Amino acid sequence: MPEGPEIRRAADKIAAVLENEVIEDLFLGLGRLKKFRRTLMGTRVRSIETRGKALLTHFNTDWTLYSHNQLYGVWHVVDRGQYPTTKRTLRVALHTARHSALLYSASDIWVLTNKQLTTHPFLSRIGPDILDTSLTWRALLSRLTDPRFKRRKLATLYLDQQFLAGIGNYLRSEIIHDAGLDPTLRPIDLNRVQLGRLARSTLTISKRSYTSGGITNKAGIAKKLKSQGKSRAAYRFAIFDREGECCYRCGGSVIRSTLNSRRLYSCAQCQTSLFETQSG
Numbered sequence: 001m002p003e004g005p006e007i008r009r010a011a012d013k014i015a016a017v018l019e020n021e022v023i024e025d026l027f028l029g030l031g032r033l034k035k036f037r038r039t040l041m042g043t044r045v046r047s048i049e050t051r052g053k054a055l056l057t058h059f060n061t062d063w064t065l066y067s068h069n070q071l072y073g074v075w076h077v078v079d080r081g082q083y084p085t086t087k088r089t090l091r092v093a094l095h096t097a098r099h100s101a102l103l104y105s106a107s108d109i110w111v112l113t114n115k116q117l118t119t120h121p122f123l124s125r126i127g128p129d130i131l132d133t134s135l136t137w138r139a140l141l142s143r144l145t146d147p148r149f150k151r152r153k154l155a156t157l158y159l160d161q162q163f164l165a166g167i168g169n170y171l172r173s174e175i176i177h178d179a180g181l182d183p184t185l186r187p188i189d190l191n192r193v194q195l196g197r198l199a200r201s202t203l204t205i206s207k208r209s210y211t212s213g214g215i216t217n218k219a220g221i222a223k224k225l226k227s228q229g230k231s232r233a234a235y236r237f238a239i240f241d242r243e244g245e246c247c248y249r250c251g252g253s254v255i256r257s258t259l260n261s262r263r264l265y266s267c268a269q270c271q272t273s274l275f276e277t278q279s280g
């Protein structure tokens with residue numbers, strides 16, 4: 001399932017063809033949305049925004065098209081009218097003079113006013129987006145110590161979109177490993193230095209994934225492994241999906257565990273446990 005960085009990269013492709021362009025024609029496949037065809041026809045796209053796994057197409061009017069891909073939705077960006085061969089159901093088509101942005105299969109699609117956006121059930125619940133450039137490590141630090149979050153294990157907290165939007169399974173393992181912390185620790189177990197490191201790792205790893213096309217491993221390590229002829233699967237992650245292999249940081253063995261039926265990877269040697277936290 002795509003996580004924040006993958007959603008943002010898909011949004012960049014859509015933004016490249018839609019932003020500042022006039023919607024010359026459009027199709028809204030869901031019956032409840034058909035009445036909005038006239039509302040959006042001829043409007044200009046102001047910007048494309050992502051919030052966690054939701055994509056917002058803002059028009060230069062009071063309207064925004066909200067879409068959430070859930071598990072199965074997929075966007076295609078094509079030259080105008082060049083529909084891909086697919087058995088999927090077309091849900092949204094936005095046509096400019098030269099291009100088409102096509103959304104298939106998704107059903108969580110809404111056309112909302114700016115006011116309705118602020119009360120949308122998903123958007124009003126989620127935390128800040130991990131790729132929001134105005135999000136600082138200090139803001140994250142205060143979020144970690146917020147009473148709503150500080151007593152929850154990092155492993156569960158880091159999948160909660162109300163804590164931070166856009167983190168999924170691979171980012172969870174990669175961030176907690178980068179911060180050098182045992183995933184069963186809670187923010188309240190950590191000292192100020194560890195909290196600061198975790199806040200910084202959260203931003204660094206998320207941003208790295210976005211700019212590198214999904215590689216969260218340190219650039220130097222990934223480059224070296226690539227030059228040795230290793231596959232992308234081998235150099236992409238520092239810890240995720242590497243059960244039984246050597247930790248790139250300390251040489252320890254990568255452990256796989258399962259939490260709420262989702263895979264979690266860690267290294268017992270370089271991720272500080274509760275015992276070490278209290279004795280150190």
Ligand SMILES: [Zn+2]
Nearest residue numbers: 247250267270
């Ligand atoms: Zn290690």
